Amino acid sequence: MSAQPRFLVVGGGLAGLMATIKIAERGHPVALFSVVPVKRSHSACAQGGINAAVNIKGENDSPEIHCYDTVKGGDFLAHQPPVRSMTLEAPKIIYLLDRMGVPFSRTGEGDLDFRRFGGTLYHRTAFAGASTGQQLLYALDEQVRRYEVEGLVQKYEGWEFLGPILAAPGGPCCGIVALDLRAMKIEAFPADAVILATGGLGVVYGRSTNSVICTGSAAAAAYLEGARFGNAEMVQIHPTAIPGEDKMRLMSESARGEGGRVWVPRKKGDTRDPKEIPEAERWYFLEEKYPKFGNLVPRDIGSREIYHVCVDLGLGVGGENQVYLDLTHKSREFLDRRLGSILEIYEQFVGDDPRTVPMRIFPAIHYSMGGLWVDYEKTPDGYYDPASPRNHMTNLPGLYAAGECEYQYHGANRLGANALLSCIYAGLVSGPAATIYAAQGTAQRAAEQPSSLFDDAARRWRDRFERLRRMQGRENARTLHRELGDLMIDNVTIVRTNANLDRTDDTISGFMERWKEIGVTDTGDWSNQELPFVNQLDNMLQLARLITRSARLRDESRGAHYKPEFPARDDANWLKSTIATHTPRGPEFSFEEIDTSLLKPVARKYD
Amino acid sequence: MRREIVLKIQRQERPGAPAAWQEFRLPYRPRLNLIACLQEIARRPVDAAGRAVTPIAYESACLEEVCGSCSMRVNGVPMQACSTLVDNLPDGTITLEPLSKFPLVRDLIVDRTPMFEGLKRVRGWIPIEGTYDLGPAPRRAPAEQGEAYDYSRCMTCGCCMEACPNFSGHAPERFVGPAPLGQAYYFLLNPTGRMEEGERLEALMGRGGITACGNAQNCAAVCPKEIPLTDAIARLNRQVNRRWLARLFGG
Ligand SMILES: Cc1cc2nc3c(=O)[nH]c(=O)nc-3n(C[C@H](O)[C@H](O)[C@H](O)COP(=O)(O)OP(=O)(O)OC[C@H]3O[C@@H](n4cnc5c(N)ncnc54)[C@H](O)[C@@H]3O)c2cc1C
Ligand code: FES
Numbered sequence: 001m002s003a004q005p006r007f008l009v010v011g012g013g014l015a016g017l018m019a020t021i022k023i024a025e026r027g028h029p030v031a032l033f034s035v036v037p038v039k040r041s042h043s044a045c046a047q048g049g050i051n052a053a054v055n056i057k058g059e060n061d062s063p064e065i066h067c068y069d070t071v072k073g074g075d076f077l078a079h080q081p082p083v084r085s086m087t088l089e090a091p092k093i094i095y096l097l098d099r100m101g102v103p104f105s106r107t108g109e110g111d112l113d114f115r116r117f118g119g120t121l122y123h124r125t126a127f128a129g130a131s132t133g134q135q136l137l138y139a140l141d142e143q144v145r146r147y148e149v150e151g152l153v154q155k156y157e158g159w160e161f162l163g164p165i166l167a168a169p170g171g172p173c174c175g176i177v178a179l180d181l182r183a184m185k186i187e188a189f190p191a192d193a194v195i196l197a198t199g200g201l202g203v204v205y206g207r208s209t210n211s212v213i214c215t216g217s218a219a220a221a222a223y224l225e226g227a228r229f230g231n232a233e234m235v236q237i238h239p240t241a242i243p244g245e246d247k248m249r250l251m252s253e254s255a256r257g258e259g260g261r262v263w264v265p266r267k268k269g270d271t272r273d274p275k276e277i278p279e280a281e282r283w284y285f286l287e288e289k290y291p292k293f294g295n296l297v298p299r300d301i302g303s304r305e306i307y308h309v310c311v312d313l314g315l316g317v318g319g320e321n322q323v324y325l326d327l328t329h330k331s332r333e334f335l336d337r338r339l340g341s342i343l344e345i346y347e348q349f350v351g352d353d354p355r356t357v358p359m360r361i362f363p364a365i366h367y368s369m370g371g372l373w374v375d376y377e378k379t380p381d382g383y384y385d386p387a388s389p390r391n392h393m394t395n396l397p398g399l400y401a402a403g404e405c406e407y408q409y410h411g412a413n414r415l416g417a418n419a420l421l422s423c424i425y426a427g428l429v430s431g432p433a434a435t436i437y438a439a440q441g442t443a444q445r446a447a448e449q450p451s452s453l454f455d456d457a458a459r460r461w462r463d464r465f466e467r468l469r470r471m472q473g474r475e476n477a478r479t480l481h482r483e484l485g486d487l488m489i490d491n492v493t494i495v496r497t498n499a500n501l502d503r504t505d506d507t508i509s510g511f512m513e514r515w516k517e518i519g520v521t522d523t524g525d526w527s528n529q530e531l532p533f534v535n536q537l538d539n540m541l542q543l544a545r546l547i548t549r550s551a552r553l554r555d556e557s558r559g560a561h562y563k564p565e566f567p568a569r570d571d572a573n574w575l576k577s578t579i580a581t582h583t584p585r586g587p588e589f590s591f592e593e594i595d596t597s598l599l600k601p602v603a604r605k606y607d
Numbered sequence: 608m609r610r611e612i613v614l615k616i617q618r619q620e621r622p623g624a625p626a627a628w629q630e631f632r633l634p635y636r637p638r639l640n641l642i643a644c645l646q647e648i649a650r651r652p653v654d655a656a657g658r659a660v661t662p663i664a665y666e667s668a669c670l671e672e673v674c675g676s677c678s679m680r681v682n683g684v685p686m687q688a689c690s691t692l693v694d695n696l697p698d699g700t701i702t703l704e705p706l707s708k709f710p711l712v713r714d715l716i717v718d719r720t721p722m723f724e725g726l727k728r729v730r731g732w733i734p735i736e737g738t739y740d741l742g743p744a745p746r747r748a749p750a751e752q753g754e755a756y757d758y759s760r761c762m763t764c765g766c767c768m769e770a771c772p773n774f775s776g777h778a779p780e781r782f783v784g785p786a787p788l789g790q791a792y793y794f795l796l797n798p799t800g801r802m803e804e805g806e807r808l809e810a811l812m813g814r815g816g817i818t819a820c821g822n823a824q825n826c827a828a829v830c831p832k833e834i835p836l837t838d839a840i841a842r843l844n845r846q847v848n849r850r851w852l853a854r855l856f857g858g
Contacts, residue, residue, distance in 0.1 A: 025738055036666075037723065039763055040674040098744035101733035101797045103755040110746035129756050134673055138759065142732035149727050182712060211668040245636070246643035247670040341760075345671050348690050349638065428738075478650040478662075521652050522661040526621045527713035529664055 004029060005438035006446060008176055008191040010161040010218060012038025014133075014420060015403025016197030017140035018427025019434070024147040026435050031189065032144070033156045033178055035213055039141045042199050042211040043423065046133020047342050048254035049115060049125035050097075050420040052090035056111055061122040063087040068599060070418060073119040073298050074369070074411020075559035075569060076601040077231065077577065077594060081378040082408050084598055086425045088383065093424055094126050100139040104128050105338075115338075116257045117416040119298040119606075125417040130254060130341040136420060158182055160532055163221040164194060164399055165457045167449055170226055173399035174446040175454060177461045179532065184525045186462045188454035190446040193398050193434035196222060197427065200368045200404040204540045204547070205493075206485015208365035209241055209250040219372050219405045220539035223546070227394040229580045230407035230592070231370035232543070233550035236414055236560050237494050239302035240325050241364030242350060248364030249349055251325060252342050253416040255359075256295040258334075260327045262286050262306070263358075264315045274317075274324055274358045285309055293606040300413045300560045301606060303363040307494045310362070317360055326358040363494060367419060369410040369560065370550070372401040373579055373592075376408075382598050384429060389437035392430035398445070400434050402426035407577070412559025468534050473517030477534045480518065484511055484537075484544060492548055496563050501552040508545050515541060546587055550578045553589060571601055609635045612693055613655070614644060616663055617704040618714050630655040630700075641688035641703070642667050642677060664714035672831060675762030678769070679715045680704040685769040687831050706769045709776035719765050721779035725787030726763075730810055733799050745798045758793035758839065760832045761786055767826035767836055773819055782819035783811075785826035785836045792839035795846070808843075808850045817847055 005028060009020045012034040023030045034041065053066040066087035071080055098104055098112065105113045105127050114123040128135035147153040158181045165175040165188060175190040201216025202208030223229045240255065240262075241248040256262070263282045270277065286305060287294040297305075306323050310316035317324060327335060327343075332355050335343060346354045373395060377388035384391055392400045392408070403423040410418065491504040515538055522530040556570035557563050576591040612633045619626040631648050632655045642665075649662040665688070666676040672690035679688050682702055693701070709717035747755075767785040768774045774784035791811055794800035800807070811817045820840055827836045 021738060036668055036674075036676065037719075037763075039723075040668050040676050042668065042674075044674045044762070045669050045671065092740045095740070095743045096735075096738055099733070099735050099741065099799070101794070101800065103752050103759045105756075106747055106749040106752045108749060110748050112743075128759070131673065131760060134762070135756075135759055139733075142726075143735070145723075145727060146732040146734075211674065212670060213668050244643075245639060246646055249671050341673075348672070349640070349692070351638070351692075351694075476650055478646070482650065521659065524620065524661065527664050527716060530662055 005192040006190060007031070007434060007438070008033065008189060008194045009197060010176065010194065011041070011197035011199060011403065011405070013041035013043040013197060013199050013403060014136060014140060014423040015427045016195065017137070017144050018424050019195045019197060019402055019431035020153060021140065021143050021147070022428060022431030023435055024152040026432070028435060029152050029154070031154050031156060033159045033161055035158070035160050035181065037157045038144070038155070039138065041137060042214050043137040043420070044134040045211060045250070046420055047130045047250065047252035048117060048257065049127035049132045049417045050094065050136065051117065051124050051415070051417040052094040052126060052421065053087065053122070053124055054091045054094060054112065054114065054126070056114055057123040059122050061124055063090065065122065066090065066124065069120045070409070070415055071411070071599050072602070072604055073415040074413050075604055076575065076596065077234070077411030077558060078409055079376070079595040080598040081382045081384065081595060082376055084382055085384040086409055086422060089425055089428070090421055093421065093428070097136060097139055100143060102128055102135045102139045115254060116296060118253050118256070118296045118302070119415040125257065127254065130252060130339045133420060136424070161198065161218050161221070162186070162461050162535070164225050164396065165454060166225060166396065167445070167453065171396035171398060172445055173396050174449050177457050179461070181532065182527050184528055186458055186465060188458040190449070190454055192438040192446050193400065195400040195402055195430050195434055196372065196405055197401070197403045198405045201543055202365050202368070204484070204543045205365040205488045206482055207244070207246070207248050209238060209248050215536045215540055216368070216405070216543050217536040217539040219401070220542045222372060222394065222399065222401070223580070224542065224582050225396070226582065227396050227399060228373035229370070229546055230373040230577050231412070231550070232546040232580060233554055233561050233578060234369035234412050234559060235365060235492070235547060236299055236367040236369060237303040237363045238299055238366035239306050239363050240361040242346060242359070243322070243362055243364070244349060249345055250364070250366065251346065251359060251361050255325060255327060255339060255342065258338050259330055260295060260325050262295050262323055262325055264309055264317060264323050268315055269319055271318070275328070283315070290607045297606045298413055298415060300562070303494055304562060306363055322360040322362050324358040325361045327354055328356055328358060365489070365493065367414055368404060369407065369412065369414050371404065371406040374401050374406045374408055386432070387436065389433050389440060391433040392426060393433065393437070398437060400430045402430040412561060465531055465535070468531050469520060469523050471518050471520045471534070473519045475514050475518045477518050477530065477537050480511060480514055481537055481540070484540065488544055488547070492551055494562065496551050496561065497565060498552060498563070501548055505545065505548050505552065508541060508548060512541050546580050549587055550580060550589070553578060569604070575601065609693070609698060611635050612639070612644060613700045615700050615702045616715070618663070619711055621713055622711055629660060637694060639693045641681065641691050641693070642670055644693070645688070664716050666716055673762060675764035678706055678764045678766055680706060680769070685766040685829055687764060690831070706765055708769045708774060709765065719763070719776070721776040722763050722765055722768060722784065722786055724779065725783045726790060728783055728810060729787045729791035730803070730807055731787070731790045731794060733794065733797055734803060735799070747798065751796060755793060755796045757834055758789055758796070761789055761834055762832065764831065766829045766831060770825035770829040772823050772825065773821045780815050782815050785840065788817060788820070788843060789834055789836045789839045792843050805850070808847050811843060811847050812851065817843055
C-alpha cells in the first residue's frame with residue numbers, strides 16, 4: 001500500500017500540463033498520459049492569443065469588464081462565479097507565463113503588448129506573434145520536463161486512455177485503463193484522483209480547425225461510464241477558415257483584430273479581380289450591420305452573417321461559399337511582424353500571398369463549449385472556494401475534467417482568446433482540488449480496492465479490442481467517419497431545424513448499425529492505428545448523437561445554437577444547461593439552472 | 608502536368624522486419640498535401656497493383672506545420688508531410704520514407720525520444736521559483752523578444768537532426784544534435800535563463816556536447832521554420848569557449 005496518493009492526468013495540452021505542474025509543485029508524483037508526445041498536443045495550434053484585463057493601454061479595462069464580456073459573449077449560459085474567478089486570475093496567469101519565458105510580443109517600452117479580439121472593445125489579448133498556443137504549450141511542457149528530470153512526473157506518451165475504473169457505478173473513480181499505442185498492450189492504472197484534460201471534439205465533424213487527434217473519444221468514454229455531459233449542442237463555428245480537403249485551417253481572429261476587413265462584391269457573380277473592384281462596389285457587411293464592433297463581432301454572429309451572405313443571398317465570391325478577408329491595406333512590414341505565421345499558413349496551403357491578394361475564407365467547426373459537466377463551490381462573494389475539492393470534479397467522485405473537454409466557462413459561445421485562458425485556469429484549479437480530495441482520508445481508496453477490480457477492468461478492454469480485431473464486415477472505418485462528418489456539417493452547424501435534426505438522429509442510428517459492419521484491415525499487434533480509430537469512431541458516434549439530440553431539445557436561439565423556427569433567446573424556458581446522462585437506452589436529459597447571481601441577463605447586442 | 612499522383616512508400620512492419628516498397632496511385636487534385644494523400648489511402652488501402660494492403664502507419668496531428676508530428680523523407684529530403692503540397696514537388700513518382708536517424712517503429716513512424724532527452728540535457732526550461740503570484744517578469748526589449756521568438760518556434764520535428772551528419776538517434780550520446788542546441792541558445796536569451804548561464808554552458812561541454820558539431824550547416828537549410836540554428840550554434844560555441852578559457856586561466 002503506497003502512502004503517497006497517486007495522481008493521473010490524462011492529456012498534456014495546456015489544461016493537463018498546468019494541472020500536472022500544480023500537483024507536482026505540491027510534492028506529489030504524477031503520471032501524465034497522452035496519445036501524442038505532449039509537446040504535439042492540439043494547444044500548439046492556437047494562434048491569436050490569450051485574454052487578460054491587464055489594462056496596459058490606458059483603457060480602464062478590468063477583470064469585472066472581462067467577466068461581463070465573457071458572460072454576455074456566452075449569451076448568459078455560463079455559471080457566473082467560475083467566469084468571474086477566471087477573469088480575476090487572468091492577469092496573474094499572464095505574468096506567470098511571462099516568467100516561464102513565453103516570448104510574448106512587446107511594446108516599444110518592453111511591456112507586454114495587447115491586441116483586440118472579438119466580442120470586446122478593449123485591447124485585452126496578449127500574444128506571441130501569431131503562434132501563441134505553441135509558445136504557451138512549450139513553456140508549460142518545459143516546466144513539466146523539469147519535474148520529469150526531478151522524478152516527480154512520469155510521462156506515458158503514446159498511451160491512450162480507454163476508460164475510467166469505478167469502484168462501483170457512480171464512483172468513486174479509482175484509476176484508468178489505457179492502451180500502449182506501440183505495443184498494443186492494455187493495462188489498468190490505479191489512482192486516487194484522475195484529471196481528464198483531453199481537449200475538444202472537432203473531429204466528430206470530420207474536417208474542422210482541430211488537430212486530427214481531437215476526437216472527443218476520451219470524454220465520451222467517461223460519459224459512457226456515467227459522467228454527465230453538459231451543453232453538447234454548443235459547438236462553435238469560427239467565421240474565418242481556409243477550406244481544405246483534409247482540414248479546415250483556421251485564419252485567426254487576430255487577422256481582423258489587426259484590421260482585416262470582411263467583404264463581398266455587391267454585384268452577384270462579379271468575376272473581376274478583387275483589387276479592381278472599387279470601394280463603392282464592395283459590401284463590408286459586418287461593418288455596415290454592426291457599426292460598433294464591425295469585423296470583431298462574436299464568432300456566432302460573424303459565422304451566421306457570412307453564411308447568410310453566401311447561402312441565402314448567393315453573394316459568395318465567384319458564386320461559391322467564400323468571402324474575402326482583406327488585409328492588403330496594411331503594410332507588409334506590419335503584417336509580417338504581427339501576423340507572420342498565420343499568413344504563412346495561408347500562403348503555404350493556398351498559394352496566394354495574403355499581403356497582396358485578399359484571402360478567401362468560410363466558417364468552420366472550431367471549438368466545443370459543451371463538455372463533461374463539472375462542479376464548483378463558491379464563496380459568499382461569488383468566487384471559487386479555493387478549499388473545495390468539488391471544483392472541476394465531474395459527478396463521479398475522484399474524476400476531474402479540465403480544459404476544452406469540460407463545459408464550464410463559455411456558455412453558448414466562447415470569445416476569442418478565452419480558451420487558452422480557461423484551459424490554463426482549469427488546470428490551476430483542478431490540480432489543487434484533486435490534491436485536496438485525495439487528502440480527505442480518501443487517499444487509500446485505490447489501494448484499498450481488491451486487485452480484481454483492476455484486473456477485470458483491463459480484461460474487459462482487452463476483450464473489446466479482441467472483438468474489434470475480429471470485425472470482418474464491409475465498411476471502412478475512415479470512410480464511415482467521413483460520412484459522419486459530412487452529415488454533421490450539413491445539419492448541426494450554423495442553422496439548425498428540428499426536421500433536419502430528427503433526420504440526422506435517424507441517420508446516426510443507421511451509422512451505429514454500420515459501425516458494427518466495419519471490416520478491419522490491420523489485425524497486427526504493433527503500432528496498429530486502425531483498431532484505436534475504430535474504437536474512437538464508436539465514441540464519436542455517441543458524441544454526434546449527444547450533440548444532435550441536445551440541439552433538437554433546445555427550442556430557442558442562443559449563442560452558437562440558432563434555430564430559425566425559434567429565432568429569439570428564450571430566458572423564461574431555456575436559461576439552463578442541457579445535461580445528458582448515459583443509459584442503455586441512450587442519453588437521458590435533464591436541465592440545470594444557471595447561476596446568474598452576479599450579472600442579470602440582458603439582451604445581447606453588438607451594434 | 609500531373610494526371611495522377613504516384614506514391615512509392617517504404618513499408619516496414621516493425622523494428623527488425625524487412626523493409627519493402629509499395630506503390631499507390633491517386634487521382635490528382637490541386638492543392639493536395641501529402642497527409643491528405645495518406646488519409647485517402649487509409650480510406651481505400653489498395654496498392655497500385657490492386658492488392659489490399661494494411662493502411663500506412665504515420666504520425667500527424669495539427670496538419671498545419673506547427674506540431675512537428677509528420678516529419679518524413681520526401682524524395683529523400685526530410686520535411687513535414689502536412690505542409691508539402693503535391694503541386695510543389697517535381698512531376699513523377701513521389702517517394703516517402705521514414706527518417707533514418709531515429710529508431711524505426713513502423714512504416715513512416717520513428718522514435719524521436721532522443722530529441723526530448725536532449726532537451727533535458729540542455730536544461731530546457733526557465734527555473735521559476737513557483738507558480739504562485741510573484742508579479743510581472745522583467746521587461747524585455749522588443750528586439751530581444753523578436754530573436755527569442757525565432758527559436759521558440761522549434762517544434763522538435765527532427766528534420767535538422769536527420770540532416771546532421773554528426774547526430775544519430777541510434778547512438779545519441781555521440782552528439783546531442785542541432786535542435787537541443789538551438790533551444791540551449793533560446794534559454795540563454797531569457798533574462799531569468801541567463802542567471803544560470805554557468806550551468807547551461809557547462810551542460811554543453813563534454814562528450815556529445817557542442818564540440819561534436821562538425822559545422823556542416825545542413826540543419827538550418829532543412830528547418831521548416833527557418834530557425835537560424837547555425838547562428839545559435841556559432842554564438843554558443845563562442846560562449847562555451849570563453850567559459851572554458853576562464854575556467855582554465857581564471858582559477
Ligand atoms: C486552430 C485553432 C486556433 C486556436 N486559437 C486560439 C486562440 O488564439 N486563443 C484561444 O484562447 N484559443 C484558441 N483555440 C482554442 C484552444 O487552442 C483550445 O481550446 C485549447 O488549446 C484546448 O486545450 P486543452 O488542454 O483542453 O486540450 P488539447 O491541447 O487539445 O490537449 C488534449 C490532450 O489530451 C490528449 N488526449 C486526448 N485524448 C486522449 C486519450 N484518449 N488518451 C490519452 N490522451 C489523450 C492529447 O494527446 C493532448 O495531449 C484555437 C483552437 C484551434 C483549433
Ligand atoms: S501534422 Fe503537425 S506538423 Fe505536420
